[in-house]
Amino acid sequence: xxxxxxxxxxxxxxxxxxxxxxxxxxxxxxxxxxxxxxxxxxxxxxxxxxxxxxxxxxxxxxxxxxxxxxxxxxxxxxxxxxxxxxxxxxxxxxxxxxxxxxxxxxxxxxxxxxxxxxxxxxxxxxxxxxxxxxxxxxxxxxxxxxxxxxxxxxxxxxxxxxxxxxxxxxxxxxxxxxxxxxxxxxxxxxxxxxxxxxxxxxxxxxxxxxxxxxxxxxxxxxxxxxxxxxxxxxxxxxxxxxxxxxxxxxxxxxxxxxxxxxxxxxxxxxxxxxxxxxxxxxxxxxxxxxxxxxxxxxxxxxxxxxxxxxxxxxxxxxxxxxxxxxxxxxxxxxxx
Amino acid sequence: xxxxxxxxxxxxxxxxxxxxxxxxxxxxxxxxxxxxxxxxxxxxxxxxxxxxxxxxxxxxxxxxxxxxxxxxxxxxxxxxxxxxxxxxxxxxxxxxxxxxxxxxxxxxxxxxxxxxxxxxxxxxxxxxxxxxxxxxxxxxxxxxxxxxxxxxxxxxxxxxxxxxxxxxxxxxxxxxxxxxxxxxxxxxxxxxxxxxxxxxxxxxxxxxxxxxxxxxxxxxxxxxxxxxxxxxxxxxxxxxxxxxxxxxxxxxxxxxxxxxxxxxxxxxxxxxxxxxxxxxxxxxxxxxxxxxxxxxxxxxxxxxxxxxxxxxxxxxxxxxxxxxxxxxxxxxxxxxxxxxxxxxxxxxxxxxxxxxxxxxxxxxxxxxxxxxxxxxxxxxxxxxxxxxx
Numbered sequence: 001x002x003x004x005x006x007x008x009x010x011x012x013x014x015x016x017x018x019x020x021x022x023x024x025x026x027x028x029x030x031x032x033x034x035x036x037x038x039x040x041x042x043x044x045x046x047x048x049x050x051x052x053x054x055x056x057x058x059x060x061x062x063x064x065x066x067x068x069x070x071x072x073x074x075x076x077x078x079x080x081x082x083x084x085x086x087x088x089x090x091x092x093x094x095x096x097x098x099x100x101x102x103x104x105x106x107x108x109x110x111x112x113x114x115x116x117x118x119x120x121x122x123x124x125x126x127x128x129x130x131x132x133x134x135x136x137x138x139x140x141x142x143x144x145x146x147x148x149x150x151x152x153x154x155x156x157x158x159x160x161x162x163x164x165x166x167x168x169x170x171x172x173x174x175x176x177x178x179x180x181x182x183x184x185x186x187x188x189x190x191x192x193x194x195x196x197x198x199x200x201x202x203x204x205x206x207x208x209x210x211x212x213x214x215x216x217x218x219x220x221x222x223x224x225x226x227x228x229x230x231x232x233x234x235x236x237x238x239x240x241x242x243x244x245x246x247x248x249x250x251x252x253x254x255x256x257x258x259x260x261x262x263x264x265x266x267x268x269x270x271x272x273x274x275x276x277x278x279x280x281x282x283x284x285x286x287x288x289x290x291x292x293x294x295x296x297x298x299x300x301x302x303x304x305x306x307x308x309x310x311x312x313x314x315x316x317x318x319x320x321x322x323x324x325x326x327x328x329x330x331x332x333x334x335x336x
Numbered sequence: 337x338x339x340x341x342x343x344x345x346x347x348x349x350x351x352x353x354x355x356x357x358x359x360x361x362x363x364x365x366x367x368x369x370x371x372x373x374x375x376x377x378x379x380x381x382x383x384x385x386x387x388x389x390x391x392x393x394x395x396x397x398x399x400x401x402x403x404x405x406x407x408x409x410x411x412x413x414x415x416x417x418x419x420x421x422x423x424x425x426x427x428x429x430x431x432x433x434x435x436x437x438x439x440x441x442x443x444x445x446x447x448x449x450x451x452x453x454x455x456x457x458x459x460x461x462x463x464x465x466x467x468x469x470x471x472x473x474x475x476x477x478x479x480x481x482x483x484x485x486x487x488x489x490x491x492x493x494x495x496x497x498x499x500x501x502x503x504x505x506x507x508x509x510x511x512x513x514x515x516x517x518x519x520x521x522x523x524x525x526x527x528x529x530x531x532x533x534x535x536x537x538x539x540x541x542x543x544x545x546x547x548x549x550x551x552x553x554x555x556x557x558x559x560x561x562x563x564x565x566x567x568x569x570x571x572x573x574x575x576x577x578x579x580x581x582x583x584x585x586x587x588x589x590x591x592x593x594x595x596x597x598x599x600x601x602x603x604x605x606x607x608x609x610x611x612x613x614x615x616x617x618x619x620x621x622x623x624x625x626x627x628x629x630x631x632x633x634x635x636x637x638x639x640x641x642x643x644x645x646x647x648x649x650x651x652x653x654x655x656x657x658x659x660x661x662x663x664x665x666x667x668x669x670x671x672x673x674x675x676x677x678x679x680x681x682x683x684x685x686x687x688x689x690x691x692x693x694x695x696x697x698x699x700x701x702x703x704x705x706x707x708x709x710x711x712x713x714x715x716x717x718x719x720x721x722x723x724x725x
Contacts, residue, residue, distance in 0.1 A: 062519035069489020107680040165683035243688035
């Protein structure tokens with residue numbers, strides 16, 4: 001075991017992917033000489049060369065579209081989108097090309113792209129630097145969407161995403177890049193938890209709290225705080241947003257009878273909406289209360305000095321837990 | 337100023353401003369720079385190029401008829417662009433790879449795409465008609481200009497592998513306004529990618545004249561991106577062949593990308609769903625009729641002593657047989673199985689889609705007669721309202 005930050009764990013995973021398959025190429029803005037604005041690709045250009053770790057012109061559509069061409073040629077491109085809010089110029093290439101070419105070619109052309117996206121807020125950044133665009137991609141057939149939350153998972157998941165034959169949107173919780181954790185760099189991928197499987201990160205019996213990315217740590221903290229108050233929260237790190245590992249979530253909800261979903265992204269049409277609907281369909285008779293969503297507001301990401309009023313934090317999550325449990329909460333007495 | 341006023345000088349179509357080796361009247365024009373690239377093209381070889389053009393024109397006519405008769409949902413005719421497509425595609429090697437838009441039936445012909453393969457998509461029977469790796473030709477692209485980036489990325493990969501193969505991006509004049517094409521030109525230049533950008537300027541993007549896309553000849557844009565631009569008479573198959581050979585040779589030798597503007601004309605509608613009478617005049621059609629790609633080749637061959645009556649007759653017979661084969665082929669394309677709607681969305685098992693698939697199978701199983709299910713709705717009928725741009 002080594003202790004690494006989440007950013008360094010991703011770096012180690014990328015290094016191992018580059019070393020293991022010469023068709024893996026990294027592409028993005030400032031990822032080579034600079035090592036990426038978050039240093040996730042630090043040192044990789046020096047180690048593997050400018051044809052494996054490619055500094056590209058400043059064009060997200062250009063990066064993604066040329067990555068599609070490289071995939072046609074048999075490469076496994078790993079694309080870095082510098083910040084979440086910069087992905088939209090590449091949206092057409094992702095939705096119309098990356099997601100659909102396997103289908104459109106009747107399985108003849110594979111698109112094993114990994115599209116890395118530092119996502120989410122909480123770092124006091126300028127506008128367009130703190131967004132959570134995952135629902136757009138979860139809505140798009142042909143893509144897989146995952147989010148890592150800690151160094152050990154980041155190290156394994158990035159390698160699994162690259163090795164897989166389907167395109168993956170790989171969301172990295174940027175405010176957790178510097179969180180440290182133990183990483184087993186000798187572990188075999190074959191023995192690791194599959195990319196599509198959720199992780200039970202805290203056991204509990206009163207309510208199931210499902211989240212992903214940066215909020216996993218917040219949810220753990222909420223569970224500890226609630227325990228002092230006599231409430232037992234089970235925390236699930238979803239890890240894969242498309243497809244969702246419903247068996248894991250269902251098994252938990254069948255035990256607890258209550259579901260809270262938390263994410264930084266807005267509520268409307270979000271991952272939480274899909275989870276609430278699907279869990280209601282799948283285990284309605286086990287639910288003691290309606291599923292509760294604790295999310296960012298349906299607003300453009302606010303200025304840095306307001307972001308604490310946008311992002312779900314420990315107290316807002318606990319307020320949501322109280323709603324699910326029918327305990328006094330901010331909406332007590334308010335008709336839904 | 338309207339777009340057509342912008343071309344009041346005729347700058348965008350002036351025939352003296354492009355590479356031309358055969359005049360519309362069939363006279364061989366000598367060009368010291370480009371002649372050596374087609375020195376091997378004797379009367380026999382020129383006759384073969386004529387044959388290709390005549391056959392794809394006939395196939396195109398047949399496909400339009402098949403659409404009118406309800407056998408195809410839609411068809412985008414290539415009529416008028418035979419020289420641009422045959423001249424460029426006959427310059428290719430088998431190990432080159434082309435990324436086209438939806439109108440390159442002539443390119444498909446040269447790449448060995450069969451009749452059923454060509455029509456599958458337009459009949460609505462499947463998402464694509466051929467395996468791109470068997471034909472060296474990607475899935476045709478409907479999103480305007482998106483394939484320029486794919487060709488560039490593919491070429492970057494070729495260069496990194498040390499291959500001397502090349503890729504070609506086919507797109508139209510309308511696509512030159514798209515970000516993807518401009519970004520492809522930036523990437524190709526920056527990485528010296530062995531790619532040829534082959535722009536068929538057919539004067540119209542549905543109803544919009546090329547003057548709306550550009551105030552100057554499109555080939556001039558190449559200079560701004562740092563690559564050579566060639567403006568060629570796109571109705572002159574010999575000149576197109578020469579220009580494409582120049583560009584491919586540069587790519588193979590590590591010289592990077594080339595932009596070719598082939599000045600041509602779309603004789604037919606944008607697609608069978610379009611009515612060009614709403615936006616262009618009969619005079620224009622007559623004018624371009626005098627620059628036809630096929631007649632000039634016959635005139636040149638006749639002047640070289642070839643019995644063109646015999647050639648025309650032989651080729652017409654062959655084209656007729658190809659058209660009959662196309663007509664037969666369309667009926668042999670199998671109707672898709674309802675459950676195939678779920679195939680190939682993912683390369684690997686996907687739990688979410690597996691569940692949806694299972695639920696739909698259960699739904700279908702409720703019906704005794706499969707023809708009563710929504711899944712059997714005629715694909716051609718459902719596609720008729722749609723259309724590519």
